[in-house]
Amino acid sequence: MKPHRYQGSALLLALCCSAGLFLTSPVVAEESLEQRVTRMEKLLESQGLVDLYLRLEALQQEVQMLRGEVEQHGFDMKGIKQRQRDLYLDIDRRLGQLENGRPAVSPGSPAKLPESTAPTAPREQGNPATANPGTEEKAYREAFDLLKEGRYEPARNRFTDFVVRYPNSGYADNAQYWIGEINYVTRAFEQAIVEFQKVLDNYSSSQKQADALLKIGYCHYELKNFAKAREALQAVITRFPKTTPAGLAEKRLQQLKNQGQ
Known part of the structure; x- marks a missing residue:
């Protein structure tokens, strides 16, 4: 008599259980591998977050350092701009005073200078460089206009030429002063000291x-x-x-x- 098929299945099941193969070896192995993969993924994710955090922290430090440098540069620029502003306000004030104190000279009439620009020494009679007050003032005006336009190098050359050609002019002290001022504006401070000192030495009543x-x-x-x-x-x-x-x-x-x- 042939055994019933269910009897064979029961026998196989019993053998599997006795061998420890039922719901243990294949399933447990599969779950263990899955768990290991999960743990590995979590590890990799954690390491990636750590790397990302470290990079972010480094970037923050770099930004802070750059911000500090920007603030320092901003402070320095503010100081420079303030000094320039003070300088230009001072120049503008002096230019305004000079403009208001220099009335235009009619052709053929003698130059009438305010007391502040009175000649510091008597002019030599017959000196060709000072024989024509109109020419003298025109030369000064030309240099002065260049200064107002901010053309410092040409203005310095014109003022220097003026002082050489008209050393006894009532404008000579102003011309010498503007030579020093131009050097100051262009930050040639050592030369500016030399030029300003000439005002003190050569124009005692200026x-x-x-x-x-x-x-x-x-x-x-x-x-x-x-x-x-x-x-x-x-x-x-x-x-x-x-x-x-x-x-x-x-x-x-x-x-x-x-x-x-």
């Missing part, structure tokens, strides 16, 4: 004395010669009290004090 001495102090400040800067600025206050240059000198001395200089 009203540009206080301004020239003030700018000598400013030049020493820019060159970081702080002791000489203080000396010049204090001299402005002592020699020319209660004047605009003296007030500016006091402000710069206070600035030096605030900077620990």
Whole structure:
């Protein structure tokens, strides 16, 4: 008699159980591999997040460093712009004063100069360079117009030529002062000191004395010669009290004090 098919299946099932193959070997092996893959994926994800975090942190540090550099540059530029603004306001004030103090000269009439630009020395009779006041003023005006246009190099050349050709002119002290001012504006501070000093040495009665001495102090400040800067600025206050240059000198001395200089 042939065994029933279900009996054979039961026998096979029993053999599998006894051999430990039922729901253990294939399924457990499969689950273990899946778990290992899952753990590996989580590990890789964690490592990727760590790398991403590290890169992000490095970028943040770099941004902070760049921001600090930008702020420093901004501070430096603000200081430079403030100094330029003060300088141009000062120049504009002086140009306005000079313009208002120089009435136009009618052809054939003698030049009428304000008291502040009166000749510092008597003119030599028959000197061809000063024989024609109209020509003298025209030469000064041409240099002055170049200065107002910001054409510093041509203006410096014209003023230098003017001082050589008209050393006794009532405009000579102003011309010499503007030579120094042009050097100051173009940051040639050492040469500016030389030119401003000529105002002090050669035009003792000029009203540009206080301004020239003030700018000598400013030049020493820019060159970081702080002791000489203080000396010049204090001299402005002592020699020319209660004047605009003296007030500016006091402000710069206070600035030096605030900077620990």
